[in-house]
Amino acid sequence: MPELPEVTYYKKYVDATSLHKKIQMVGMSTAEILQAPKKEFEDRLVGTELVQAQRHGKYLFIKTSDDGFLVFHFGMTGKFDFSHEDDPPKHTRFYLTFEDSSKLFFICPRKLGKIYLAQEMEDFLEEHSVGKDALEIDKSEFRELLDKKRGSIKGALTNQSLIAGIGNMYADEILFQTKIHPKTAVSDLSEKELDKIFNKMEEVLETLIESKEKEDGLPDTYLTGNREEGSDCPVCKGKIKMIKVSGRSTYFCPSCQKEK
Known part of the structure; x- marks a missing residue:
């Protein structure tokens, strides 16, 4: 699942590709991830520009020129692709076409991402209990x-x-x-x-x-690249173990991380 570092990357990707371009069309292949009716997305976005991207936690807020926000939560598999190609990449669920014919695609194979419209960022965070x-x-x-x-x-x-x-x-x-x-x-x-x-x-x-x-x-001392049951610990060469904690698959080294 995209976490804070990935969403930071997506923010910079939007900054580099999609700001200050007038939106000509809103396209979508599925309404499952939209958190407002399709027509509302069209009414709110067509004719506006994306002017600023801001990350908070796992959410990306993209301010539009009408002072609203287009908000993305990436779910398990969401990501962006910017292109001048006409055909959307596989698993595209939503996209914006700009006046110069370039497009920003939101790709989400597992359809677990969510796209919202918001008026105020702080109100959105409070409404969704985001810390x-x-x-x-x-x-x-x-x-x-x-x-x-x-x-x-x-x-x-x-x-x-x-x-x-x-x-x-x-x-x-x-x-x-x-x-x-x-x-x-x-x-x-x-x-x-x-x-x-x-x-x-x-x-x-x-x-x-x-x-x-x-x-x-x-770094060689990071667990992330060895996050698999039975893998070698990158520090002590013990074996990585997987357990459930708070309902989540959790990987750790029993030798480095002693239980109290």
Whole structure:
């Protein structure tokens, strides 16, 4: 599933390809992912321009010249493709045609993405119970958000109403880098451990963003490339294990991440 680093990349992709072009047509192959009637998308978008893209958590908000927003949630498999080709790529669910005949396609094979129209970004985030963005909170806010929370640290990191932007894969990476077991109860974590998680959260997300921008591989000490049951741990050469935590498939190294 696209998480904060991927959506950051999509924001920059839109910035580089699709801003300040007048929308001539709105096309869609399925209404399943639209969170408003097709006609409303057409009425609101045709004749306007995309003027600014902004990410919050896993959502991408694209401001239009009428001061509204086109909002994308990428689901499990959503992504963009910009092209001058007439034929939409396979699994295109929605696209914008601009006056210069270029097109921005939203491709979503599993149809789990969602596209919204919104008037105010803050109202949308509140309505959908989206928490603070993972890269826009400070250490004291992080501590406060987790204060008196029940359940596992893995569940807390992936709770989008608490901290927005971290999904299953990168929560595993953050906890692997801190050597904290994913089932550890938030209430059992010391302030020092919470601070360590916060610092690694920022570091991991920034590293992932940079790796996508530069198309570099991740550091050899990262779990993400070895996230498979029985794979070698990239640090201690133990074996990666998969368990369920908060209903999610969770990968960790039992040797590096001792259970309390």
